[in-house]
Amino acid sequence: MQxxxxxxxxxxxxxFTERLDPGRAAAAVxxxxxxxxxxxYGFQTLAAVALALIFRLNKPLILASTFxxxxxxxxxxxxxxxEIGFFLRRGSYHPFKFSELTGAHMRDDLLxxxxxxxxLGVLVGGVGxxxxxxxxxxxxxxxxxxxxxxxxxxxAFAQSxxxxxxxxWWKLRLDRIFGMLAAEDLGxxxxxxxxxxxxxxxxxxxxxxxxxxxxxxxxxLNARRIAVARQALSSLNAEVSxxxxxxxxxxxxxxxxxxxxxxxxxxxxxxxxxxxxxxxxDPQGRLIFRAHDRERGIWSSITLASDRLLFSxxxxxxxxxxxxxxxxxxxxxDAGMQVETRRFRNRLPLAHILFIAKRPFAETxx
Numbered sequence: 322m323q324x325x326x327x328x329x330x331x332x333x334x335x336x337f338t339e340r341l342d343p344g345r346a347a348a349a350v351x352x353x354x355x356x357x358x359x360x361x362y363g364f365q366t367l368a369a370v371a372l373a374l375i376f377r378l379n380k381p382l383i384l385a386s387t388f389x390x391x392x393x394x395x396x397x398x399x400x401x402x403x404e405i406g407f408f409l410r411r412g413s414y415h416p417f418k419f420s421e422l423t424g425a426h427m428r429d430d431l432l433x434x435x436x437x438x439x440x441l442g443v444l445v446g447g448v449g450x451x452x453x454x455x456x457x458x459x460x461x462x463x464x465x466x467x468x469x470x471x472x473x474x475x476x477a478f479a480q481s482x483x484x485x486x487x488x489x490w491w492k493l494r495l496d497r498i499f500g501m502l503a504a505e506d507l508g509x510x511x512x513x514x515x516x517x518x519x520x521x522x523x524x525x526x527x528x529x530x531x532x533x534x535x536x537x538x539x540x541x542l543n544a545r546r547i548a549v550a551r552q553a554l555s556s557l558n559a560e561v562s563x564x565x566x567x568x569x570x571x572x573x574x575x576x577x578x579x580x581x582x583x584x585x586x587x588x589x590x591x592x593x594x595x596x597x598x599x600x601x602x603d604p605q606g607r608l609i610f611r612a613h614d615r616e617r618g619i620w621s622s623i624t625l626a627s628d629r630l631l632f633s634x635x636x637x638x639x640x641x642x643x644x645x646x647x648x649x650x651x652x653x654x655d656a657g658m659q660v661e662t663r664r665f666r667n668r669l670p671l672a673h674i675l676f677i678a679k680r681p682f683a684e685t686x687x
Contacts, residue, residue: 343454344666349378351450353386355442358398360435365390386449399434402441406433409440455494470503474524477553481519485549489521497667498580498611499525501675508607510575514539515566515594516582520550520559526576527557538572540564566594571601579610584628584641591644592652599656602680608653611673613643614664620672627671646674653678 356368365387373380390398407413410433471493478489493499499522507526514523517539527535537559541547550561566582567590577598583591598608613624628641646662653660658678666672 343457345378346382346457347450347454348376349373349383350386350453351446352376352378353383354389354446354449356383357387357390358402358442358445359438360399360402389445398438398441402437403430403434404437405440406435406437409433409436470525471499474521477524477556478519478521478549481549481553485519489519493521493525495667497665498673498675501663501665502526502609505609505677506607507609508575508605509535510603510606511536511538511572512576512578513571513574513601514578514580515569515598516579517541517550517561518543518546518581520546520554520561522578522580523550523559524554524557526578527559534558536560538574540566540569571597573603574601575603575606577602577606577608579608581611583610583612584643585637585639586642588642588644588648591642592648595649595652596656599653599658599678599680604680604682606680608658608678608680609675611675612646612649613641614672614674615643615645617664617666617672620666624671624673649674649676657681 352372353369356365356372361368366384369383369387370380372378373383474493475486475490478486481489502522502525512523512526512535514520514537517523518541520537520539523537523539527537535558537554537557539550539559539561540563541550541561542563542565544563547561547563550559554561566579567586571577579594579598583594586594595608595610602608613621613628615621617624625641625643632639632641650660650662653676656678657680659681661677661679663675663677664673665675
């Protein structure tokens with residue numbers, strides 16, 4: 322009997338904890354809510370289990386999410402779906418009465434109900450998925466080690482404007498790059514951040530790793546962001562300026578970061594910048610940059626589309642240019658660097674490759 326109880330406990334634990342990373346948990350909640358809202362009564366549980374098996378999602382989570390269609394919320398969901406359906410089909414809302422579902426216009430009303438439920442399912446499911454991703458990310462044991470570090474970085478921006486403070490807060494939690502940086506050996510010596518924005522990456526590399534006197538050097542073309550960085554990093558050994566990364570004079574550095582800059586430059590200027598960075602590194606220094614992953618199918622297409630939208634909103638006057646991973650690797654290896662790559666997908670979801678290039682000690686003659 323004890324063996325059976327132990328086995329049941331193991332199975333239950335496995336079911337409730339399977340695939341609970343933020344992305345898959347969000348997908349499970351989205352599909353569960355969507356299935357719960359769409360009027361396929363009698364088949365909702367079957368559909369939820371089938372999708373959980375097909376997409377390898379957390380089964381209890383997707384099933385629990387279908388219970389949004391409960392006796393307390395069902396009237397609200399039905400009325401909202403019908404009204405949305407009427408608006409989409411006729412351009413105006415229609416006073417809803419349950420009695421009309423059995424009248425002469427029943428077929429027309431049911432069509433509006435079904436159409437509206439699809440839209441409502443996407444909207445409510447999207448909100449639920451977003452909240453789930455944030456909660457799972459914040460509660461994930463793998464992030465417990467950097468939670469205090471993120472708090473220290475946020476404290477540096479406590480006196481910034483609300484828009485800047487909230488931007489940094491969400492950026493640090495939704496962009497997986499910061500967790501990856503926290504797991505890397507970031508060496509010692511001067512930190513250079515090309516395209517530093519508000520300076521949160523430099524703050525993380527300094528405050529988060531306990532080197533309060535580490536020299537921080539950054540540049541960006543956005544004068545407003547540089548002003549925010551100067552205020553937030555005023556208590557640190559930081560030098561930030563409004564300059565173009567292509568003409569910025571690089572000091573000798575133990576760490577150089579390029580996180581969201583390369584895609585703004587033509588191919589030859591990207592490669593030239595990487596060569597200059599390699600030359601500026603101290604022995605054992607590191608160059609860390611990320612680029613879009615062009616080999617992830619639909620995720621690559623979503624990433625490129627999001628960048629094109631961003632470029633359009635910024636009126637950049639150009640289109641994002643991403644070279645292939647072998648091209649980036651080749652220029653680094655030709656400069657004598659030891660290169661590692663980390664493929665990852667962000668939480669939005671965007672597909673990236675993190676390049677970590679380390680300059681070895683110079684060889685000495687025998």
